[in-house]
Amino acid sequence: MDEMLVLARCLLVVLVSSLLMGSGLACGPGRGFGKRRHPKKLTPLAYKQFIPNVAEKTLGASGRYEGKISRNSERFKELTPNYNPDIIFKDEENTGADRLMTQRCKDKLNALAISVMNQWPGVKLRVTEGWDEDGHHSEESLHYEGRAVDITTSDRDRSKYGMLARLAVEAGFDWVYYESKAHIHCSVKAENSVAAKSGGCFPGSATVHLEQGGTKLVKDLRPGDRVLSADDQGRLLYSDFLTFLDRDDGATKLFYAIETREPRERLLLTAAHLLFVAPRNGSGAARRALFASRVRPGQRVFVAAGRGGARSLRAAAVHSVTLREEATGAYAPLTAHGTILIDRVLASCYAVIEEHGWAHRAFAPLRLAHALLAALRSDRAPPAAGVHWYSRLLYRLGTWLLDAEALHPLGVARAAS
Numbered sequence: 001m002d003e004m005l006v007l008a009r010c011l012l013v014v015l016v017s018s019l020l021m022g023s024g025l026a027c028g029p030g031r032g033f034g035k036r037r038h039p040k041k042l043t044p045l046a047y048k049q050f051i052p053n054v055a056e057k058t059l060g061a062s063g064r065y066e067g068k069i070s071r072n073s074e075r076f077k078e079l080t081p082n083y084n085p086d087i088i089f090k091d092e093e094n095t096g097a098d099r100l101m102t103q104r105c106k107d108k109l110n111a112l113a114i115s116v117m118n119q120w121p122g123v124k125l126r127v128t129e130g131w132d133e134d135g136h137h138s139e140e141s142l143h144y145e146g147r148a149v150d151i152t153t154s155d156r157d158r159s160k161y162g163m164l165a166r167l168a169v170e171a172g173f174d175w176v177y178y179e180s181k182a183h184i185h186c187s188v189k190a191e192n193s194v195a196a197k198s199g200g201c202f203p204g205s206a207t208v209h210l211e212q213g214g215t216k217l218v219k220d221l222r223p224g225d226r227v228l229s230a231d232d233q234g235r236l237l238y239s240d241f242l243t244f245l246d247r248d249d250g251a252t253k254l255f256y257a258i259e260t261r262e263p264r265e266r267l268l269l270t271a272a273h274l275l276f277v278a279p280r281n282g283s284g285a286a287r288r289a290l291f292a293s294r295v296r297p298g299q300r301v302f303v304a305a306g307r308g309g310a311r312s313l314r315a316a317a318v319h320s321v322t323l324r325e326e327a328t329g330a331y332a333p334l335t336a337h338g339t340i341l342i343d344r345v346l347a348s349c350y351a352v353i354e355e356h357g358w359a360h361r362a363f364a365p366l367r368l369a370h371a372l373l374a375a376l377r378s379d380r381a382p383p384a385a386g387v388h389w390y391s392r393l394l395y396r397l398g399t400w401l402l403d404a405e406a407l408h409p410l411g412v413a414r415a416a417s
Helices: 002-022 074-078 103-119 158-171 191-197 356-362 364-376 389-401
Strands: 087-089 125-129 148-153 175-180 183-187 207-209 215-217 226-230 236-248 253-261 264-269 273-277 288-291 300-305 312-326 330-335 339-342 345-351
Touching: 087 103, 103 125, 103 148, 103 158, 103 183, 148 158, 158 175, 158 183, 207 226, 207 339, 226 330, 226 339, 236 339, 236 345, 236 364, 236 389, 253 300, 264 273, 264 312, 264 345, 273 300, 273 356, 288 345, 330 339, 330 345, 345 356, 356 364
Parallel strands: 087 125
Antiparallel strands: 125 148, 148 183, 175 183, 207 215, 226 236, 236 330, 253 264, 253 312, 273 288, 273 345, 300 312, 300 345, 339 345
16 A cells, blocks of 8 residues: 555656646746746835835734843744855854844845845845844844844945845845845744744634534544535535645644624634635626635625525625634645635635636646545545645745745745745
């Protein structure tokens, strides 16, 4: 049986590669098959401009301040030194403090260093301020946590700083500010904040409806369960639960709470997960899938109305969208139809890319493999924890085939690490 599973994995790799090359993914905004990828035109930031256009310590940017880190504090172990030879550290205190930063900040800084050398041959990235242990910055500055750096180019040519800021945005810093004529300020989210928001999942406390009647917690699903789902035409049906694309038992996650009033329903899901919304004004357009982080009050989602055989989908207006932290784990179930009703609200089984149809086609080999294995095996062992290896594979392929903008920044943080 182990040999069969290995063979199935090899076949899946071949199938998904050919499927993606021949599908709409190859025609998308990325490096489509047989096409040359044209370089993206970069626009320098203006003086005093910041991206994203929100305050630094808000959810949409680098997040809240979590407390000063000192050399004697327990959190000091969160900082890691950066000895990248392609980065010049001013280190005017001569303590090495400017080299200390969180791993996320280090990763973004190293990526930026490469961009700087590519943009201006012979020029390096220069860090003038990193972690601050001496209290030289404003109260609650992210410099005190090793989550912020002030940067220039090694030649200190101020005419380059607008483009340097743009390169920092492209490198993945969570907030970039052309703060001063003398430097650019960049910061990142806290490590635990990124983990809490990442992935495309539902909480373990969410429920699904079973074909044999009753409900079941999503965390307790097993292969062989048949759960309420919907087809492309919006007809309710029961679909086979196949596996978890991600399973993180006991994890604490930040979920978007999408609430309706007529009928009163509430769905919790992570930012990168796809949720179906109805077309505006009852137009004949097909339903579309949006990232949960893009759903807004007034849009309409699909909820199950009625009971038993009379149950059907109806569009219900979103009354509120809020954020809620849950510590019941995070689960991303996959069904044969690629859709699932969670807490009576219709959602996609997919995340990361805002194209349900593409994702459903890309996962076709996995669904086929599970159907074949189900016919050969009678046991119903729970799926393994963690991000499914096939999801990891697709994420790797997606980063190669598509521009970064096509993938949700919080989609598969753990898979990509």
